[in-house]
Amino acid sequence: MKYQAKNQAFSQAADGIVLGLYENNEFSKSFNEIDLAAQGYLNRLIQSGELTGKLGQTLLLRDLPGVATKRVLIVGCGKKGELTERRYNQLIQSMLKALNNANIREVVSYLTEIEIKDRDLYWNVRFAIEIIEHTNYRFDRFKSEKPESTALESLIFNTDCPQAQRAIAHAQAVSAGVKAARDIANMPPNICNPAYLAEQAKHLAAEFGALSLEVIDETQMAELGMNAYLAVSRGSANPAYMSILHFNNAPDKNAKPIVLVGKGLTFDAGGISLKPAADMDEMKYDMGGAASVFGVMAAVAQLDLPLNVIGVLAGCENLPDGNAYRPGDILTTMNGLTVEVLNTDAEGRLVLCDALTYAERFEPQLLIDVATLTGACVVALGQHNSGLICEDENLAADLLHAAQQTTDKAWRLPLSEEYQEQLKSPFADLANIGGRWGGASTAGAFLANFTKKYRWAHLDIAGTAWLQGANKGATGRPVALLTQFLINQTK
Structure with missing residues (x-):
């Protein structure tokens, strides 16, 4: 799979974007910006109970008003300050499953904004790639019927920090x-x-x-x-x-x-x-x-x-x-x-x-x-x-x-x-x-x-x-x- 790190505004067209949501209505910067562009649509989903931010919860939204991308995937991150490496693993696997089920090929991830306990941006990016590659692994050399390949082909991390570029190189190796x-x-x-x-x-x-x-x-x-x-x-x-x-x-x-x-x-x-x-x-x-x-x-x-x-x-x-x-x-x-x-x-x-x-x-x-x-x-x-x-x-x-x-x-x-x-x-x-x-x-x-x-x-x-x-x-x-x-x- 292809990985990149670059700033990409949600107003630019993309196959999909991923946003993180904490429990207790704590929002990331991008979540607030997209909610503002969508005229409070995300907040209304929270008020109705359809979005809770519970760890691993996913909700796929289509054609949000004011957002150029076709699909927006909201991923629950649990309580702010309590996201450990193990919970981050669960979060990334939930994200991956939802993206593949929705047949999304390229996605921009704003999960670079979420905090993993005692970790920095480098580990946020590196762990994500290693989890995805480990999850996608198949050993099917001796199977007469091969399973279908996963839909997701490209993941863009929304950051231009040199740390992220280094994380991608290390994670891929x-x-x-x-x-x-x-x-x-x-x-x-x-x-x-x-x-x-x-x-x-x-x-x-x-x-x-x-x-x-x-x-x-x-x-x-x-x-x-x-x-x-x-x-x-x-x-x-x-x-x-x-x-x-x-x-x-x-x-x-x-x-x-x-x-x-x-x-x-x-x-x-x-x-x-x-x-x-x-x-x-x-x-x-x-x-x-x-x-x-x-x-x-x-x-x-x-x-x-x-x-x-x-x-x-x-x-x-x-x-x-x-x-x-x-x-x-x-x-x-x-x-x-x-x-x-x-x-x-x-x-x-x-x-x-x-x-x-x-x-x-x-x-x-x-x-x-x-x-x-x-x-x-x-x-x-x-x-x-x-x-x-x-x-x-x-x-x-x-x-x-x-x-x-x-x-x-x-x-x-x-x-x-x-x-x-x-x-x-x-x-x-x-x-x-x-x-x-x-x-x-x-x-x-x-x-x-x-x-x-x-x-x-x-x-x-x-x-x-x-x-x-x-x-x-x-x-x-x-x-x-x-x-x-x-x-x-x-x-």
Whole structure:
């Protein structure tokens, strides 16, 4: 969809305009102006009770006297001063539904005048675009009958403020990144395997000149001693590939990069420690970390951020066969630590530990790994917050700030010596699980053993990467959080 920011008087002809109305008869400047031109028609609707301003209420008016536009959509904004981001989301979705039902193709929005609690015009515009793009998303590649496209094609924000122009650019890039992540994650696992991830990374690198790609195959992994990563892959007919996207765009091309590592289990049956059959189809989403890193790299390239960023897609598949790794196996990881396997369904940390060691060669200024790592994180935080584990106070604060800015929420989980105690093994340096309690933190503690040479943070997105039930599908999280984090690094 096309987005613009410019001043456009309601006296100019347009397909439609959108006005906000607060409860308790509190009007915006434009609402008053249009009511005056329409000789008090809007006020009479309020007096009759047809307009209340309740959150999400919509009323479409046609051929208002004194107004050139054909249609005027009034959207209820609730009580002034109480419009939160969540309520704004409801408001924009109500607006979008009404506009599409009315078959309006181009609309001028005066909702730039309404106030979102603790937010400015930039976020008013940016949130609107991201909500619209997220709502309009469809994954219908495998449907024989495609749903009709939405009617609305163009949205003009009634402002010429430079903030709005910047918001449009940022929102479009973030939305494109979210869509890219959702598209890959929603692909069925018989198509989206590690080789498919590498192929999509190749296409992305071809699209943006500042991006380049290298792919590490299983032969190279064996030469590097990535035995934990390879052990997970052994049970699958689809070989593992680690796809590495380089975005070298800082003024100083030799500046140390920010590295993002995404867990890319394109399907996780649990290996020999086989998962229950119920909902196993959703284990195609176990590559949500790699999908989100892919989406962030797309957004960063579109924004042309002056940064050096490396995105690692750790592609692998975890299946049971006669060659699969077993509970009781002891693996020697790339950095030399040995790991006793107690559960083959705790495979993501085994893939990541070698990917994290491999990333040392980039001498990162900081590294963030993203993974659908533990069901324990879902139990702890539900589907609302990603779990953040980070010992670096400044890095943790920066990530939580980006989460707050974007409403791509995260919550910090503890990481202390006690969790390392749970990972002790009588036969190896580490066990790959730490028992029933504190599973999200013990998983983070496991990874911490492989991140001693750089600043590191871990995002567990097991609860936020996809939705279940009637709305089943990838969310594209935490693309917005990480892209905002990187935007903030440029300031």
